C-alpha cells in the first residue's frame with residue numbers, strides 16, 4: 531500500500547510539473563486516468579469542505595467561507611469563490627456517485643481561503659438557485675429571424691451568458707436544456723418545482739406579422755404571485771438599460787409559467803421579425819449586454 535501511495539504522489543507531482551510547463555497564461559488541464567478519480571464527497575473531505583448542494587448538473591462544496599462550484603458534465607468548468615479556475619475534465623457517474631479527477635484537489639486547494647483585498651471588495655456571494663430556461667431547442671426552432679437565425683439558438687446563447695454571470699456570483703444555476711436538446715414544457719417548469727427554485731426565468735424572442743413591432747416584454751402568469759411580479763419588474767427595469775424598447779410587464783398564461791409553483795417569468799427579448807431587434811439579438815456583444823442586464827434584474831430580485 532505504501533509503495534502504491536508513493537507512486538500516486540510521484541504521479542501527482544509529475545502531473546503538476548507537466549501542468550507548470552505550459553506557462554502562466556494557460557489553465558492546467560485536469561490530469562485524468564481511469565484510476566485517478568475520486569468521488570465528490572471524498573474531494574470535499576480532502577479540501578475540508580462539505581457537499582452543500584447538488585443536482586444532475588453541478589455540485590456546490592462549502593466550508594470555511596469558501597465556495598467551490600463544479601459542473602459535473604465532462605469538460606464542465608469549476609469555480610472557486612466565484613472565480614473560474616479550469617475544466618473538470620472527465621466526469622464519471624456511477625449511480626448517485628459522481629467521480630472527478632483526483633487532481634482537482636491540488637487544482638482547487640491553492641485558491642481556497644484567498645483573502646479579500648479591502649481595496650477591491652468582492653461582490654457579496656448570494657445563496658440561491660435559479661432555473662434558466664432557454665426556450666425551444668432541437669426539432670423546435672421557435673421563430674426564425676429576418677436574417678434566418680433560429681430563436682432556439684439566440685435563446686440558448688443569451689441563457690448561457692446569464693447562467694455564467696449568476697454562477698460567478700455563487701448562485702446555483704440549472705439550465706433546462708443543453709444546446710441541441712429539447713425538453714418538454716412541463717418538464718422545464720418541473721425542474722424548477724423540484725429544485726424549489728428561487729426563480730424560474732424562461733428566455734424567448736418574439737415575432738409579429740408587422741415588421742415594425744419591436745422591443746422586449748416580460749411576462750408573468752395571470753395568477754402570478756407578488757414575488758413573480760417583483761422579479762418581472764426588476765428584470766424589466768434592468769433590461770431597459772440595453773436600449774431595447776420596453777413593452778412592459780404583461781400577463782399571459784404560458785404553459786411554463788402556469789406550471790411553475792414558485793416565482794416565474796418569461797422574457798421575450800425582442801422581435802426577430804424586426805430587423806433592428808434581430809441584428810442586435812444575434813450580435814454576441816449585444817447578447818453580453820443583454821445577459822448582464824437580465825442577470826442584474828435577477829440579482830436585484832434576490833437582494
Ligand SMILES: [Zn+2]
Nearest residue numbers: 665672734735
Ligand atoms: Zn419562443
